Amino acid sequence: MRIVIVGGVAAGMSAASRARRFSKDAEIVVLDRGEWVSYGACGLPYVLGGDVDDFESLVARTPAQMRARGIGVHLNTEVTGIDAAARTLTVRDGAAGRTTTEPYDRLLIATGVSPVRPEWAVTDLGGVHVLKDIPDGQAIQASLEGAKRACIVGGGYIGLELAENFRARGLSVVMLEKGPDIAGRVLDHDFQRRVREVVEQQGVDVRCGTTVTGLTGRGGRVTGVQTDDGRVRADVVVVAVGVKPNVALAKAAGARIGKTGAVAVNARQETTVDGIYAAGDNTEATHRVTRRKAHIPLGLTANRMGRVAGVNMAGGDATFPGILGTGIFKVFELGVARTGLTQADADALGLKAHSVDVSSTDHASYYADARPIHVRLTAERGTGRLLGTQIVAHNHHSAKRVDVVAAFLQQRATVQDLFDSDLSYAPPFSSVWDVLLVAADRLHRELRAG
Numbered sequence: 001m002r003i004v005i006v007g008g009v010a011a012g013m014s015a016a017s018r019a020r021r022f023s024k025d026a027e028i029v030v031l032d033r034g035e036w037v038s039y040g041a042c043g044l045p046y047v048l049g050g051d052v053d054d055f056e057s058l059v060a061r062t063p064a065q066m067r068a069r070g071i072g073v074h075l076n077t078e079v080t081g082i083d084a085a086a087r088t089l090t091v092r093d094g095a096a097g098r099t100t101t102e103p104y105d106r107l108l109i110a111t112g113v114s115p116v117r118p119e120w121a122v123t124d125l126g127g128v129h130v131l132k133d134i135p136d137g138q139a140i141q142a143s144l145e146g147a148k149r150a151c152i153v154g155g156g157y158i159g160l161e162l163a164e165n166f167r168a169r170g171l172s173v174v175m176l177e178k179g180p181d182i183a184g185r186v187l188d189h190d191f192q193r194r195v196r197e198v199v200e201q202q203g204v205d206v207r208c209g210t211t212v213t214g215l216t217g218r219g220g221r222v223t224g225v226q227t228d229d230g231r232v233r234a235d236v237v238v239v240a241v242g243v244k245p246n247v248a249l250a251k252a253a254g255a256r257i258g259k260t261g262a263v264a265v266n267a268r269q270e271t272t273v274d275g276i277y278a279a280g281d282n283t284e285a286t287h288r289v290t291r292r293k294a295h296i297p298l299g300l301t302a303n304r305m306g307r308v309a310g311v312n313m314a315g316g317d318a319t320f321p322g323i324l325g326t327g328i329f330k331v332f333e334l335g336v337a338r339t340g341l342t343q344a345d346a347d348a349l350g351l352k353a354h355s356v357d358v359s360s361t362d363h364a365s366y367y368a369d370a371r372p373i374h375v376r377l378t379a380e381r382g383t384g385r386l387l388g389t390q391i392v393a394h395n396h397h398s399a400k401r402v403d404v405v406a407a408f409l410q411q412r413a414t415v416q417d418l419f420d421s422d423l424s425y426a427p428p429f430s431s432v433w434d435v436l437l438v439a440a441d442r443l444h445r446e447l448r449a450g
Helices: 010-022 041-049 063-068 134-144 157-168 189-201 248-252 299-313 343-348 396-410 415-419 435-449
Strands: 002-006 027-031 071-074 077-083 088-093 098-103 106-109 113-115 149-153 172-177 204-208 212-218 221-227 230-233 236-239 243-245 276-278 327-331 334-340 353-361 372-380 386-393
Touching (some): 010 027, 010 106, 010 299, 027 077, 041 134, 041 157, 063 071, 077 248, 149 221, 157 172, 157 189, 157 327, 172 221, 189 204, 189 327, 189 334, 189 372, 189 386, 221 236, 276 299, 343 372, 353 435, 372 396, 372 415, 372 435, 386 396, 386 415, 396 435
Parallel strands (some): 002 027, 002 106, 027 071, 106 276, 149 172, 149 236, 172 204
Antiparallel strands (some): 077 088, 088 098, 212 221, 221 230, 327 334, 353 372, 372 386
């Protein structure tokens, strides 16, 4: 059996490794159009800020290590076409400059996402960047040499992480966000405000409700960002306004694209085309709270999907259980996390939801270095079923409490179930009544009161 995997980062390499563990006899080949595979893209901002030594530190396994495990890895190799009936690929070898036809028995499309580039960001000016992969990170790092002013367009995960790391390098930073506030796709409004307050306290000039209309430059280098409210001077510009799934190959092969815009798959990661699988950021999944299809590209999701696809391509039987959209990030002192639905998400879906907000400290207030933590817990009226939580913690490690709620959501548990849980307690770690238990108790009482 010949298993071919297109894309060699999270989902692709997880699939290759799992397929090899499951089958010692299958021929496994990974094709990637870039020069880097099997690395942690989530660490890119921290190389730029200096918390991670270099980009090589992000690599989990080199091509040589993968080949030693019996997995063929071909870099600078782009798949330009798929003949699903013949089970062949059209492959362009960038190094050799030739095009060949490669057969497959099982094919995985793990082509990930691409950063959205608005029309104004399509430019030849130096110093204008997106951040998706190691070459992007290297290009930004080169632009930062001698730079004094950075402009980040977009106030989501990547934009906020970059703001912190650019400030760590001593740059002045302006963040432009088209929406009413930063972290708008992650948190409800009140919690967005908490994040913005800290970001601004750390010297980031946050400008929301701002539309970018163009760039200015001189001598082939960017000098500023033009907005509907004037010009922002900048030596470096990073565009972080979102991503879109890379579905062109899957679509050309006849695979169905879901309403989310990502590749539609079943629980085995199979597309609608026999023998073709999809996994990772280019793929949609079932949301375990709503039971609807969703596209929420996150690192663990991609790796889990890849493992499932790898087992099944090698002849096994595995299923992907779905997602909760559990995410977490650090911005300056804050840890920001969410899982399941926000109140705004629930309202948009027409669910009868109710939320409570609780502010406390991350451990016993009398113990040294207690820091504020804010929790919003959301549940369904009538049933009491947990729908989600949002956490903003002033000690970023404390935001990992989100995982407790994620575990309960996975079981479709109620607020009462969360309150009844036997959580650990010692003064350096929590109050005797942890903030999650306090939130669950308050939410349960308010739901009962109607």
